[in-house]
């Protein structure tokens with residue numbers, strides 16, 4: 001049986017980013033850039049004023065000086081003509097520096113009266129000017145391939161006039177829930193029936209990971225129905241199934257996937273919860289068979305499916321970096337499996353504190369609802385004293 005790390009590596013080894021598409025800049029936040037971006041021009045494109053004030057020739061102002069106001073350069077207005085010795089131009093922040101000037105004096109440091117401006121103190125050459133190309137030089141690489149586009153990258157792309165950008169395609173992730181006990185949300189459910197909550201939970205997790213969920217509904221625990229719905233799911237970029245992968249009599253998912261030509265990469269991992277998880281490939285299409293238990297299905301999604309989806313979206317760092325947190329109380333576990341402990345996170349004086357969210361039984365969804373993260377407790381260890389620093393994967397939270 002594979003360890004947690006081995007299983008995740010096997011998955012990441014077998015998935016790759018999808019193709020690229022060009023989309024409007026305003027739709028690109030959160031997407032990964034397909035290809036690098038180089039600056040098409042200098043930024044700023046010309047020398048410009050960093051202040052509202054007067055553009056001057058610094059050589060005119062070695063000490064106190066009075067200069068004639070020769071023009072007015074508004075933001076975006078027509079350029080002022082060249083400035084001669086003894087003259088100044090009123091200028092607004094961001095406006096091009098008129099020819100002949102080499103410094104700006106802010107309004108607060110000058111006094112304007114009767115068409116002249118008195119500047120009481122010496123002016124340093126280059127003061128309050130933002131120079132052409134001082135931010136970015138034409139031709140420089142400014143956004144590397146695979147970068148996730150966040151507001152600062154969007155700002156830069158917009159500054160360069162890029163209305164369309166190439167990004168990696170979002171994976172379409174099909175979700176099939178299986179089980180004779182399931183009814184759909186909104187359907188009446190009598191004794192022994194439960195609502196197919198996993199499809200909805202997984203759809204939300206897929207969207208959070210940057211994928212497009214495609215809900216295929218419920219397949220009954222019988223070969224015909226499973227075959228039809230699983231093969232429909234294989235048309236997506238990723239197929240995720242829920243339940244039917246344990247060792248129960250009706251746990252047919254792996255069998256039918258194998259009949260459909262899905263190569264089994266692994267089944268069962270040394271983790272708790274989520275041990276019965278299976279991963280396979282239909283050609284290059286990854287197929288995840290997650291346990292049916294709602295807690296297990298979301299946790300295995302987080303640790304196995306999410307990194308795969310992130311990698312397919314072009315992310316260069318598909319594995320979420322854990323944070324370090326001090327355990328709020330001692331924890332014990334059995335050796336042999338990596339345990340995912342549902343924890344609540346507080347930020348204390350010395351960093352994060354992770355307190356158990358309560359009952360860790362897989363049947364208890366309430367403690368996953370309360371959790372801010374899952375602490376990853378290494379396989380061979382059995383006792384963890386309070387205060388020990390552990391790795392925590394933060395879940396869905398922040399702000």
Ligand code: AMP
Nearest residue numbers: 177179195196197198243244291292293
């Ligand atoms: P199984 O993996 O089929 O043994 O199912 C494990 C547990 O998860 C059982 O209690 C199921 O009723 C429950 N379960 C299975 N599928 C779903 C689902 N789609 N939504 C909510 N619970 C489920």
Ligand code: MG
Nearest residue numbers: 179243244292
């Ligand atoms: Mg079942």
